[in-house]
Amino acid sequence: MREVAERAGVSIATVSFVVNNTKPVSPATRERIEAAMAELGFRRNVVARALASRRTRILAMAYPALQHRLGSTAMSFVTSAASAASEREYHLVLWPVDNDGVELTELIRQGLVDGIVLMEVLLDDARVDALISTGTPYAMIGRTADPAGLPYVDIDFDATVDTALDHLQSLGHREIAFVSERPPSEEFRAYGAKVRAEAAFRGSCERRGLEPIILECAQNAAGGRKAAGELLQARPRTTAVVIMNEHAAFGVVSGLARSGVRVPEDVSLLSVSTSSDMGAMADPVLTIMRSPGIHLGRLAVQLLLSQLDGGEAPSTRLLPCELHQGESTAPARVRG
Amino acid sequence: MREVAERAGVSIATVSFVVNNTKPVSPATRERIEAAMAELGFRRNVVARALASRRTRILAMAYPALQHRLGSTAMSFVTSAASAASEREYHLVLWPVDNDGVELTELIRQGLVDGIVLMEVLLDDARVDALISTGTPYAMIGRTADPAGLPYVDIDFDATVDTALDHLQSLGHREIAFVSERPPSEEFRAYGAKVRAEAAFRGSCERRGLEPIILECAQNAAGGRKAAGELLQARPRTTAVVIMNEHAAFGVVSGLARSGVRVPEDVSLLSVSTSSDMGAMADPVLTIMRSPGIHLGRLAVQLLLSQLDGGEAPSTRLLPCELHQGESTAPARVRG
DNA sequence: CTGAAAGCGCTTACAG
DNA sequence: CTGAAAGCGCTTACAG
Known part of the structure; x- marks a missing residue:
């Protein structure tokens, strides 16, 4: 210079x-x-600028990499957030942190980042406490148990589940099961997305006069296969399954097939909060409700930057998943 | 302070x-x-330290996110590199860059990172030229056409393909096809991994007196299905398939199934350079050769830090994928 | 073993 | 509209 x-x-x-x-x-x-x-x-030199201006223009996307797999669905949040940041001349980097808030506190106090986007939020999340107590600008993708007044964007699980059930009911299904993720550890029992989706399913079934059944399974094909078996045991009359566990969805298909139950002829399968990529990997191609990751990543960055640079905060906070018809849902058939 | x-x-x-x-x-x-x-x-304060010491202790993992999907297999490189960096008190961040070297040059000249780990290297890679001409410390995962003297680590495709063919031949297979990725764009025709793997397959077949056939398909299930159809058309006597295209592997299974060809009873399928996670998603669970990502990420960081901090450079440069038996390979059966 | 001081390459009141 | 100067929070010869 x-x-x-x-x-x-x-x-x-x-x-x-x-x-x-x-x-x-x-x-x-x-x-x-x-x-x-x-x-x-x-x-x-951005380092010198950062020191003088006390702003690094780096945003960290804090991701609990050890506890969550970063699949193509999660990546859509990251890439859209990164491009939104880049438009405002910020860098967004993916930063693996533990759930306990310790690593996040370390990161903050090093002064390397101006703000944090938090993913995979728990209902009671130590990282949020760390963020608040250090006064760090942040935005959550997901939300804690009582997020009123906190900066968050999230999937609208109520609307998503309602659309899912509308779709299946319009096809004549009345015996509908919900498969969610088995938490990898105890602390994840309070993973916001899972809890809210299950609650939404229960609520929506009640309003529709349906009898809800909810199963959990591990996040892989073996888990899905096992869940399929359990379901046929517990509710043999089930004609449709809503699953929010994209890595287990394939397993459900093959688990059903092993018992001679075909998708979609005998049972319809709707994979919720996932990506077209994941749906297209299966055979039949899955009917999905696509995660609004592309929009939520962007909104989260806008929300964060409104605190940093004083722009206006986006008014939208909740976005539903969108239905994309594949080959795995079909009209219900009366079964024995 | x-x-x-x-x-x-x-x-x-x-x-x-x-x-x-x-x-x-x-x-x-x-x-x-x-x-x-x-x-x-x-x-x-790491920013002040960086300015004073002229070292940020940040390493960037340059990933062409637009051109390559970052699946669980690629993530194993990233996470192992990140943890190796962290042990030496460096941060490693994932940085999306274009293939043309422009974004990478920008990144370097901002002075934010001390060194670069380059992924998905092309045989003739503008990013490598940019790195060399700016004198930036770097390490490649993958290699250019003539990498002698350049700092790289890579999969040993010759050894990997040999092991794959050993496995299949020991099961009695002699009609073996290879399915690789169709480049998403013309520049990717010279993607090192693809070119080297295909060459290794040709060479190994020749030494074994086998007649090689190589197909390409898009990186999704539909591509795999199509490839299965083409293969049955072109080489109906094929009894085994080696595939280096993990996102298409499911599609090959279901494409074969649609023509009444079962895996592994009629055709064995071996998915190469992938992860156990991906293999476990399929039904039958795929026999895979697991990508050595966990080791290569770490080696790449060691190689880079040996330039930065003068430690010793790792002597290992090439690592093969490792065979993990699943359910998708079985003894060959004579077919009509 | 410890300290005074210059300097890393910028930004930002302040003065003109 | 432009400049001189302080300062961001450290590191690092250099001197003692």
């Missing part, structure tokens, strides 16, 4: 003004400075 | 020495300083 200033015959302050566009500079001076920058191939 | 120094009655220089353990400090002084740090909850 000093070199640029010398070459353009101005002070480094003036160079800084044009680089950041922070103060009016006469067109002539600006032109000389820009020419000098181009000739020298100048890039401002 | 000034506060800590005051409280301990020393200069900030001395505090710095104990924080970084860079110079001998008397036990008594050290104790006072550590006490003061604990009381004040001191964390050194």
